[in-house]
Amino acid sequence: MxxxxxxxxxxxAEAGIGLAVAKLFVEEGATVFASDPAASxxxxxxVCALALDVTSEVAWQSAVDRVIERSGRxxxxxxxxxxxxxxxxxxxxxxxxxxxxxxxxxxxxxxMREAVxxxxxxxxxxxxxxxxxxxxxxxxEAYACHATTGAVRSMTRNAALACxxxxxxxxxxxxxxxxxxxxxxxxxxxxxxxxxxxCSDEAGGISGAELAIDGxxxxxxxxx
Numbered sequence: 001m002x003x004x005x006x007x008x009x010x011x012x013a014e015a016g017i018g019l020a021v022a023k024l025f026v027e028e029g030a031t032v033f034a035s036d037p038a039a040s041x042x043x044x045x046x047v048c049a050l051a052l053d054v055t056s057e058v059a060w061q062s063a064v065d066r067v068i069e070r071s072g073r074x075x076x077x078x079x080x081x082x083x084x085x086x087x088x089x090x091x092x093x094x095x096x097x098x099x100x101x102x103x104x105x106x107x108x109x110x111x112m113r114e115a116v117x118x119x120x121x122x123x124x125x126x127x128x129x130x131x132x133x134x135x136x137x138x139x140x141e142a143y144a145c146h147a148t149t150g151a152v153r154s155m156t157r158n159a160a161l162a163c164x165x166x167x168x169x170x171x172x173x174x175x176x177x178x179x180x181x182x183x184x185x186x187x188x189x190x191x192x193x194x195x196x197x198x199c200s201d202e203a204g205g206i207s208g209a210e211l212a213i214d215g216x217x218x219x220x221x222x223x224x
Contacts, residue, residue, distance in 0.1 A: 001029030002200040007071040009033045009063070011054050011111065012081030013044065017130060017175060020188035021078050021195050022047055028196060030076065033067050054081045054107030064114040073122055076199045077115040079108045079129045082148075086141040100144035104131070105151045112159055116168060125168045126199045129156050130191065133174035133214035149174075153210060160208030169207040171198045176214030186215045 008025050012018030013034035022034040026046045034044050035052035048070065052063045067074050082104045085096050108129050119125025131152040132145055156172040163170060173194050176186040194213045197203055 002196060002202070003076070004029035006030045006075040006199075007033070007067065007073050008076035008078065008199070009035065009050075009067055009074060009115070010078045010080060011035045011052060011107070012079075013047075016080075017188045017191045018078070018080035019044070020192040021080055024189065024192045024196055025076075025078075025199075028200075031071055033063075033071075035063060035081075054079075054111065055102040057110055060110045060114045064118060068118060074115060074118045075122075075125055077111055077125075077127045078195050078199070079111045079127070080195075081107055082130065082132070084132065084142060085144045087143065088141050089143045092143055097144050100148055104145070104148035105155075108152050109155060112155070112170065116159070116163055116166075119168045120163070120166045123167050126203075127159075127168070127170040128195045128198050129170070129172045130175055130195070131172060133176050133212050156210075157208045164207060169198075169203065171203075171206060171209045171211065173198070174210055174212040174214060176212075186213055 003025055006029070008030045010018055010022045010025065010032060013022040014036035022032050022044055025032050032047040033050050034047040035050040050063050050066060053059045064074065083100070085100045087096055112127055115125065115127055129152050131149040153172055156170055160170040173191060175191045191213050194211050198206065198211065
C-alpha cells in the first residue's frame with residue numbers, strides 16, 4: 001500500500017475527481033478525511049466526513065484542527081474543490097469573477113496555509129493542488145478559470161520553494177475536462193492516480209512540478 005499509515009485530507013470529495021481521490025487513497029491504506037459542504041458519508045463509508053466550505057478561513061482552521069485531534073497528524077492534502085465558470089469576458093459579472101477566485105484560488109491558499117503550519121512541525125508532508133489544464137486547451141468562455149489556473153500554478157511553485165527545507169512537497173495536477181466519453185477529456189480515476197503518485201514516497205524528490213493529465217488536450221481544437 002502506497003499510503004499506509006498516512007493521514008490525508010481531500011477537498012471536493014462529494015463527486016468527480018475529489019471522490020475518486022478519496023476512494024483510491026483509502027484503498028492504498030490512508031486514513032482519509034473527505035470534505036465537502038454537506039459532509040455526507042453516503043458515498044464514502046470508509047472515510048471521516050468533514051463539513052468544509054473551502055472559501056472560509058474559519059472553516060479551514062476548524063477542519064484541520066479536527067484532523068489533528070482525531071489522528072494526531074496530517075501527511076497529505078489534496079485540494080480538489082473547484083468549479084468552472086463559462087462566461088464571455090464582456091458578460092462576466094463581478095460576482096461570478098469573485099466566486100471563481102474564492103473557490104478556485106483562495107480555497108487553495110487557505111488549505112495550503114493551514115496544512116503547511118502542521119507539516120512544518122512534522123518536518124514532512126505532501127500537498128497536491130488540482131487545476132484545469134486550460135493553459136494547454138484554451139477555452140474562450142472560461143476567463144475566470146484561466147485566471148485561477150494561472151494563479152494556482154504560480155502559488156504552487158512559490159510554496160514548494162518556500163517549504164523545501166521543511167521536507168514538504170507541493171505539486172500541481174493540471175486536469176483535462178472530466179467527462180464520461182473519453183473525447184478530449186479524462187476520467188476522474190486517472191487524475192486520482194496522478195495525485196496518488198505525487199503524494200506517495202515514490203515522488204519523494206518531486207516538488208514544484210506540474211503534472212498534466214489532460215488526455216488529448218494539447219492537440220485538441222480550442223473551444224471558442
